[in-house]
Amino acid sequence: MHDSLYFAEQHLAVREMVRAFARDQVAPVAARFDESQEFPWENVKTMGELGLLGIPWSEELGGAGLDTLSFMIAIEETAKVCASHSITISAHTTLGTSPIVNFGTDEQRARYVPILASGRVLGGFGLTEPGAGSDAGGTRTTAVRKGDRYILNGTKRFITHGGVGEVFVVTAVTDPAAGTRGISSFILTKESCDRALADSLGVGHDASLPAMPGFRSGKKEDKLGWRASDTRELIFEDVEVPVENRLGEEGKGFINFMKTLDAGRVGIAALSIGVAQGAFEQAVAYAGTRKQFGKAIGEFQAIGFALADMATEIEAGRHLVYHAAWLAQNGHPYGKEAAMAKLFCSELAMRATIKAIQVHGGYGYTKDYPVERFMRDAKIGEIGEGTSEIQRLVISRHLLKGLIEG
Amino acid sequence: MKIAVCIKRVPDMDVRFKIAPDAKGVDESGLKFDISDFDGYAVEAALQMKEKLGVGEVVTIALGPDSVQEILRKAMSMGVDRSVQLKADAVPADSYAIATALAAELQGGGYDLIMFGRMSIDTAHGATGAMVAELLGLPCVTACSRLEIADGKGTARRELEGAYETLTFPLPAVVTIDEGIARPRYPSLKGIMAAKKKPLDTKPAQLGATAFTLDTMALPPERAAGRIIGEGVAAVPELVRLLKEEAKVL
Numbered sequence: 001m002h003d004s005l006y007f008a009e010q011h012l013a014v015r016e017m018v019r020a021f022a023r024d025q026v027a028p029v030a031a032r033f034d035e036s037q038e039f040p041w042e043n044v045k046t047m048g049e050l051g052l053l054g055i056p057w058s059e060e061l062g063g064a065g066l067d068t069l070s071f072m073i074a075i076e077e078t079a080k081v082c083a084s085h086s087i088t089i090s091a092h093t094t095l096g097t098s099p100i101v102n103f104g105t106d107e108q109r110a111r112y113v114p115i116l117a118s119g120r121v122l123g124g125f126g127l128t129e130p131g132a133g134s135d136a137g138g139t140r141t142t143a144v145r146k147g148d149r150y151i152l153n154g155t156k157r158f159i160t161h162g163g164v165g166e167v168f169v170v171t172a173v174t175d176p177a178a179g180t181r182g183i184s185s186f187i188l189t190k191e192s193c194d195r196a197l198a199d200s201l202g203v204g205h206d207a208s209l210p211a212m213p214g215f216r217s218g219k220k221e222d223k224l225g226w227r228a229s230d231t232r233e234l235i236f237e238d239v240e241v242p243v244e245n246r247l248g249e250e251g252k253g254f255i256n257f258m259k260t261l262d263a264g265r266v267g268i269a270a271l272s273i274g275v276a277q278g279a280f281e282q283a284v285a286y287a288g289t290r291k292q293f294g295k296a297i298g299e300f301q302a303i304g305f306a307l308a309d310m311a312t313e314i315e316a317g318r319h320l321v322y323h324a325a326w327l328a329q330n331g332h333p334y335g336k337e338a339a340m341a342k343l344f345c346s347e348l349a350m351r352a353t354i355k356a357i358q359v360h361g362g363y364g365y366t367k368d369y370p371v372e373r374f375m376r377d378a379k380i381g382e383i384g385e386g387t388s389e390i391q392r393l394v395i396s397r398h399l400l401k402g403l404i405e406g
Numbered sequence: 407m408k409i410a411v412c413i414k415r416v417p418d419m420d421v422r423f424k425i426a427p428d429a430k431g432v433d434e435s436g437l438k439f440d441i442s443d444f445d446g447y448a449v450e451a452a453l454q455m456k457e458k459l460g461v462g463e464v465v466t467i468a469l470g471p472d473s474v475q476e477i478l479r480k481a482m483s484m485g486v487d488r489s490v491q492l493k494a495d496a497v498p499a500d501s502y503a504i505a506t507a508l509a510a511e512l513q514g515g516g517y518d519l520i521m522f523g524r525m526s527i528d529t530a531h532g533a534t535g536a537m538v539a540e541l542l543g544l545p546c547v548t549a550c551s552r553l554e555i556a557d558g559k560g561t562a563r564r565e566l567e568g569a570y571e572t573l574t575f576p577l578p579a580v581v582t583i584d585e586g587i588a589r590p591r592y593p594s595l596k597g598i599m600a601a602k603k604k605p606l607d608t609k610p611a612q613l614g615a616t617a618f619t620l621d622t623m624a625l626p627p628e629r630a631a632g633r634i635i636g637e638g639v640a641a642v643p644e645l646v647r648l649l650k651e652e653a654k655v656l
Contacts, residue, residue: 013483013598021592051595064595 006069006322014070018077021050022085030082033228034373037220039164039194040228044088045203048119052078052089057101062114068329072270072321079274080281083377084228086274090267091160091229092116095385096123098263099169100187103248103256112167112187121192121206126156126170126234127257133157134390136171137180137254141236143172148243150174150186152236155218158384162232163193163217166209170234171253183253187245188236190215214239225376262335264385266328269321269341272349272381273314279349279356279374280310286360286369303359310352317345336398343391346381353378407462407555409452411486411521412508412538413445414497415470415477416528429622430499432528441477444523446590448583451553452521453485453591459555463487467511469504469611470497483593483601492611499529499620505537506614513542519560522582524549532582539580547575549584 007015025043033040047053055071057063064070071093079086097116100108116123132138141154152172159168168188175182189209198204218233248256284307287298297303320341327334353375357364364371382388417423417437424433441449449466456462466481468474469492478489492507512520520539525532532548539546551570552563560575565584593601635641635648650656 009479010598010602013479013593013601014595016480017483017593017595017598049594050592055595059596059599065599066595070595 004322006326011069011073014066015073015077017050018052018074021046022078022081026078026085027081030085030228031367031370031373033082033084037222037227039230040085041194041197041201041204043085044119044122045201047085047089048203053092053119054097054117055093057097057113057117061101061109062117068266068325069322072266072325075267075270076274076277076321079271080278082228083271083275084226086271087160087226087229088122090264090271091124092122094264094267095125095260096161096165096167096169099125099185099247099256099260102259103185103252107244108187108247115206116167119203121166121204121209122161122164123167123169124159124161124165125260126159126168126188128157128159130155130157134387136257137183139171139173139183141170141172142176143174143184143186143241145174150241150243150246152186152188152239152241154236156234158221158231159234161230162234163220164204164230166190166192166204166206168234169247170236171257174250178251180254181251184250185247185253185256186241187247188212188215188239188241190217193217212239212241224379225373226380261385262338263328265338265342265391266321266324266334268381268385269317269324269338269345272342272345272378273317273321275374275378275381276310276314276317276345276349276352279353279371280307280314282369282371282374283307283310283356283359297359306355306359310355313348314352317341317348320344336395339386339391339394339398342381342386343388343395346378347388349378349381350375407456407459407519408515408517409455409462409464409519409521410467410512410515410517411445411448411452411464411481412467412534413449413477413481414442414523414526415439415468415474416442416526419527425623425625429624430620431623439473439476441480442523442526442528444525444527444583444585446523447585447587448521448523449481449484449486450588450590451583454588455553455555465490467492467508469494469507471495475606478606479601480593482604482606483597484591485597488605489607491606491608493608494611494613498613498616500616500618501531501533501537503614503616505534505541507611508534509538509541510612511609512538518577519555520544520578520580522580524582524584535580535582542580544578544580545575546580546582547573548582550581551584551586553581553583553587
């Protein structure tokens with residue numbers, strides 16, 4: 001019954017449920033949403049009902065009360081059929097909700113977490129800016145204190161759920177002289193850009209959240225992959241944010257989002273393993289049925305060995321993911337392992353999806369088969385939530401800690 | 407309203423399977439198992455009935471070795487209140503042996519409704535439900551595609567070839583469920599957590615006598631490859647002759 005070092009019976013029950021949901025409800029529509037770039041609201045609603053949008057939060061906060069491993073399982077299983085659905089689970093939970101759970105006051109947790117955990121509204125994280133990507137310390141968005149409010153001005157870029165989301169944790173400079181120690185974070189709220197659809201489905205909007213004047217989403221990115229995920233700019237023009245919406249102390253924004261990104265990286269690693277596994281399963285099925293020269297192409301060593309390499313790498317990557325998740329949920333340091341998992345899994349997802357297309361030959365290059373979508377979806381894993389280059393930087397700094405200044 | 411749903415653990419029949427070396431069943435290694443499809447519809451129908459009435463209890467019962475606890479937990483994660491495992495080393499081939507054990511457990515349980523799938527998707531006898539009804543002296547309606555309970559009476563719809571019929575029956579009763587009644591829900595994560603705390607009783611199965619024995623199970627012979635007789639109109643007379651004389655289908 002226990003087919004993994006890390007999983008107990010409950011994890012297998014979670015895996016079976018998410019796998020069935022992904023197979024029955026997500027897989028049949030994934031190509032359509034990839035093509036149209038629409039946000040899959042109906043499935044997101046079901047994901048909320050199943051508890052998939054608040055997996056690790058306590059039941060008191062409206063979550064499912066499960067562990068980090070269960071959370072990673074859900075991300076992997078959805079990514080096996082659609083990375084866009086998967087990133088909604090990962091980004092909403094880790095980027096959108098976890099900062100409030102981890103760094104918020106009791107009042108902030110009670111105010112925002114239940115509506116996020118139930119999937120009533122979607123959350124996001126505003127960190128990246130046009131001029132501050134890998135160098136998140138180069139944040140230009142400003143927050144100027146005026147009495148009991150802060151006035152925010154600036155722009156965020158490539159924000160997952162930027163349009164469809166209503167609750168955002170946003171970083172801004174409160175003390176320009178203090179460098180990274182002058183960055184703070186704030187909870188901002190706005191109305192979903194899909195308000196009419198949200199109302200008809202009864203999901204995606206909460207009337208109790210104020211639509212802050214001057215806070216809006218900008219243009220939607222037309223992306224290579226993750227096309228059913230809503231990625232936009234966030235624009236702040238003299239947004240008045242009450243002091244009680246500051247998340248954590250002033251100046252703690254940078255250190256806090258570094259912690260958030262550690263957790264997010266394990267999620268991207270899990271997503272990447274799911275994408276690789278999904279492409280691999282397609283390749284195996286194709287190699288077992290496609291006949292050339294009178295036999296199944298998988299019987300040719302060239303194809304069989306390609307499948308063997310994919311399977312071996314995926315198995316290795318999966319251990320990195322669940323080991324990092326295990327460290328995290330048991331309170332051990334896991335920053336290095338998270339970076340390693342993300343680096344290895346996102347790069348192997350590219351290798352595996354490219355191989356999967358090669359196994360399919362010309363058919364793999366068409367939209368009649370899902371492997372080309374898997375390849376497009378894999379690429380962002382090497383970029384989002386810290387590029388592969390940044391992961392190598394993080395890992396090398398961990399390795400040399402104490403030996404080299406800085 | 408107290409409802410019992412008897413469920414069976416069956417292999418996923420969509421994957422290729424092999425016959426076990428003793429030729430009396432399938433080789434279980436590497437197979438995935440789940441609640442039999444029709445039994446899953448019955449569980450969903452029972453849960454919907456309880457939700458509609460607002461009160462009541464749904465109990466799932468499965469017979470077999472400890473591996474059946476997996477499907478009982480799954481049913482409880484869908485919302486079933488508690489479960490009973492009737493422990494037996496193996497599930498007998500004879501439905502009567504199974505029905506006897508189920509009837510012994512159901513007797514005196516105070517159930518208003520006892521539900522089964524129309525048949526299990528692996529052995530497909532479709533007999534256990536009706537046999538339990540007979541042993542308990544209860545009315546039995548098989549293959550219900552719709553079911554409603556009101557004022558101590560049940561109303562069921564059954565699909566016929568090109569028509570359907572509606573029947574009314576008194577409670578308590580036994581019904582077996584056809585597809586189309588309800589699509590089984592996914593267990594929510596909260597349901598999975600809650601299922602861990604729900605009671606699952608294990609009792610020895612009081613199996614009845616076996617009237618028949620299963621001799622062998624075998625895969626159908628592989629179909630021979632097709633034959634190409636010729637091409638175009640010229641080949642038609644020969645094709646017709648072979649269909650008449652060799653295949654004897656015309």
